[in-house]
Amino acid sequence: MSKVPPALLRNRAGQGSLGILVWVVLVVVFALGFDDYYAGVGSSTALLAMLGLSMVLVIGYAGQFSLAVAAFYGAGAYGSMLLTTKTGLWGLLALVIAAVVSGAVAFAIARPLFRLRGHFLAMATLAIGEIFYLTVNNSTSLGASSGLGGIQSLKVLGYTFATTRSQFVLDWLVVGALLWGALQMRRGRGGRALRAIRGHEAAAQAAGINVPMAKSQVFTVAAVVSSLAGSLYAHQVMYVDPPTFGVDVSIQILMLAVVGGMQTPWGAVVGAVVLEVLQLTTQKVLPGLFGDAGVGAGQQLIVGLILVAILVLRPNGLADVGRLIRSLLDRRTTSAAAVREIDADGDDMTTLRRKEDALPPKQIGETVLAASGLVKRFGGVTAVDDVTLELHAGEVLAVIGPNGAGKSTLVNLLSGNLVPTSGRIGISGADVTRLQAHQVARRGLARTFQTPSLFEGMSTLETVAVGAHLTGRVGLLRSSLPTLGAVREERRIEQEARDALARLGLEELAGLDAKSLSLGQQKRIEVARALVANPTILLLDEPCAGLNKAEKRELMLFLRAIAREGVAVLLIEHDMEFVMAVADRVQVINFGATLRVGTPAEVQADPAVIDAYLGVAHDDANTEDEKKVDA
């Protein structure tokens, strides 16, 4: 891959500019072909598509169920209306100011708002929409329920967008630009971070993504897009009133985005066109069925019914059909390679370790991770009770203990996914006890999860690339509008992700949907995702679950190898053969507290450990003793 990128890049850029050319030509052709009526319909379709796009960013990319879109749509429209009519500002400047204000408000309310999830976020944003509607509707200075007028057509660089045809062209070019940006964003580091948040928030955070910040940023971008659509609406309809920006408009936009498909920005465009065509058709048919008065409700009914039907039958929307076909093709071409089995013959792990020990001794460095007196209580349950541990650069430390001993909680505390009730955690001397997971990740700690925590709808390569988040700097805006530097960074991240995959023997799986793979493969993808961050500390929560014997052997050698490179490895595992082969030291935990720390041999010989956990070995020892007695 590393040899082709320039060609690939040129190819992609070529496709991109061809796409842009086709889009522009289509827009002009449609504009020339349409009469005034259809150009007007087309313009309002474009505005719907913009709003749909803003929703795709927040719901489709970041997975945050926000219904505030109509409020920012209204803010843009009322902003442009007031600024141009009351202060005589240029339309373009008013549009920018309205968008900046909308964005600022969105950013300010995002932090507290996005502490909420799912239904509760939906309800809160719905309430915000209703608050906006009621406030405008009750405010006489905003024209109350009768609305405001008096705005002129938008004038840019001396050209006035006065005819519906020119507005059609403007709107659809804006849609094209936003669509292009959204597609770029999806591919880049910023969009990847958002999709990782949607897929698995804890894993995204552990990869170093500042989740609250990313949510706030995408909410802000969406608000700016909605506000822009609102300003265009005001300039084109020349009149604004509250119902245009009511809560049911948000719901309508949600519906069109769902109908089109939330996973891709194309969904917003498809959805807007489908919705508009439906409304045009129903406008002709409905008066005959319900009488003229029934048209509005009848339209709503039909759109609602179609939405329900689409949701029940095709929950991923219409635009997803293409992806479905592509994924079927992908599977056919790569599945043969994907089942590549690692050679099952060979030495057992103990022998391998003996061979590895025969190599020149590796350097155990200074303490990189130190925890002292860690306690975590959940209500009345003490999951971790006064655990102290030290992890040195270049060593493999295994934490073992019976089920429910508090091992996973311990890892969650160390990685910052949980905050300890008391105790202290330090990384290379700095106190990280109270830091959040993404801040801990910034200090060189990477981790895997007990149950594979991959991201829905992302390929293996993309999933691993999320792990490289902290090695990059391109933000949401530069992802949408890639500069040369952004393209170069993206290429480097892709290469590093491929290298990490190769190191774990997963390179053939790069293009496949990560969540569709076997448990063992998913576990190894997690290791690759952690590795690509170049961590100094690697925490692995039961990495062997779901791995076959050969895979375990490879993983064991792999961990020994990266420890030799100076990485400090801490792992939790139940497979004792694996633990004793891979570890330099073993720490035994029982009932939340440390029972014993020592080399594998010391721990295996400790009667207290044998009683608490390794019972089987104790029996073996007895039978061996008996044998000796017999002899």
Place this chain on the structure above:
Amino acid sequence: MSSVMQVVLSALALGALYGSVGVGFVIVYRMSGMVNFAQGNIAVAGGFGAVAASKFLPPLLAVLAGALVAAAVSVLMYFLTIRPLRGQGLLTQTIVTLAVGTVIQSVLQLVFGTAPHQFDPITAGHSINVLGGHIPIESIWLIGLSVVAYLALAYFFDRTMIGKALTACAVNRYAAGVVGISFGAMAAVAFALAGAMAGGIESVQVPTSFISAGDGLVLGLNGFIAATLGGFNKLGATMTGGFLVALVAQAFSRYVSAGQATTVVFIALVLLLVLRPEGLTRKVAADRV
């Protein structure tokens, strides 16, 4: 004094309605983990069922018909839309409830038009004077019936076999399945109860105020606030929550500004969700924050 009493009395009546809609939210949420955004519209459908039935039935029976209509709509919604989507995420399920809400509202609008409707009160007569405040007899019916319905539901969940089965499903669907409780049947019962409670009480209030097809959203939002105050878990706290919402709205509209009362309630909702998602209960709501 009398004005305070008036506010309290009005809030009791309105709060009984909000609380009942909120109880509908809670029953469905406890059972399936989803918030039914069509809850308000289902209640309004019940109200219109009562309006239609009042043409040939006495008001009390019309109210009963309203409860049955809302229960039927709710159960139908479950089998047609929620059950087929049970493999999908909560996001999809929630969107479908929003869509169902729109469908219900537009059907009502097509059948009954946008104009407000009303029917005769259950017992005729003037308002009663309680400690200086006036309360219509219909509102006493409203409060009384909502309390009776609440007590019946509490009894049902705590004391009857089906009620316990329902609670079992809510706590652990898998374990309930192992001991032979059908989740589908229990979910249908939950949707029926949620619909009946919200629709029945909404029907009782139609004679004192009007009902129109577009009432669902605001009714649903208010019921949602009540449910939030009840931690989306406790029926009693939800009824109390309904009263508190109504009290805030009534007091604000009486003493500050009638026009802005609803706005204030919704601002309170956003603040409540962000600052105290566990509502009046002490349960830690980890999934909300």
